[in-house]
Amino acid sequence: MDTLKTVALIGCLLGVAFTMLEITIPGDKLKGHVKTVMSKVMLIAILTPFVKEGLVFAVSSDIDASELSQTEDLQKSIDDFYIKETEGKIIESLNAYLLKDGLETDNLCIVTEIDEYNFLEVKKISLKANEKDFEKIEILLKSLVGDKVVIEFPE
Numbered sequence: 001m002d003t004l005k006t007v008a009l010i011g012c013l014l015g016v017a018f019t020m021l022e023i024t025i026p027g028d029k030l031k032g033h034v035k036t037v038m039s040k041v042m043l044i045a046i047l048t049p050f051v052k053e054g055l056v057f058a059v060s061s062d063i064d065a066s067e068l069s070q071t072e073d074l075q076k077s078i079d080d081f082y083i084k085e086t087e088g089k090i091i092e093s094l095n096a097y098l099l100k101d102g103l104e105t106d107n108l109c110i111v112t113e114i115d116e117y118n119f120l121e122v123k124k125i126s127l128k129a130n131e132k133d134f135e136k137i138e139i140l141l142k143s144l145v146g147d148k149v150v151i152e153f154p155e
Contacts, residue, residue: 001075003049003050006049007046007049010046010048010049010119011042011045011046012043014041014042014045015042018038018042021034022034022035022040023036029081034100062118071090075089082092083112083114084121086112086120087110087112090110090112090122091108091109092124094108094110094125094141094144094145095108097114097140097144098137098140098141101140102130103133103137103140104129104130104133105127105128105129105137106127106128106129107126107127107128108126108127109125109126109127110122110125110126110127111124111125111145119143122145122146122149123148123149123150123151123152124152125141125145125149125150126151126152126154127151127152127153128153128154131153134135134153137151137153138151
């Protein structure tokens with residue numbers, strides 16, 4: 001608690017001091033440089049009490065394995081929800097781009113996967129469309145989502 005009080009005090013004092021210093025800067029050319037230096041000094045000053053005394057987080061040893069599993073289940077549910085929402089938005093956007101170019105489709109579905117960087121990657125697009133528009137649709141979709149995506153036109 002003393003560490004947080006120290007950080008708050010340092011932040012307030014440096015904030016006031018830097019405001020006064022900023023008022024006295026003579027020209028606009030130096031303002032950017034001085035602000036950069038001031039922000040680095042502020043960052044170092046605020047982090048120093050934590051580094052000096054160390055961060056200590058007490059974790060209760062009474063945590064039950066079932067509580068962890070419930071937390072993991074909740075996180076999985078939240079992740080699944082956001083993935084489905086994002087997939088829905090992607091489908092809406094793809095349909096809008098296709099309609100904008102006068103290409104009508106039905107049952108546009110996508111298959112996504114989370115890559116190693118935790119990005120949602122479109123792996124496969126499946127849709128029904130007029131056979132004469134297949135090539136145009138494929139070119140447009142690949143330009144939007146990348147060349148690696150598989151595009152299928154089921155019967």
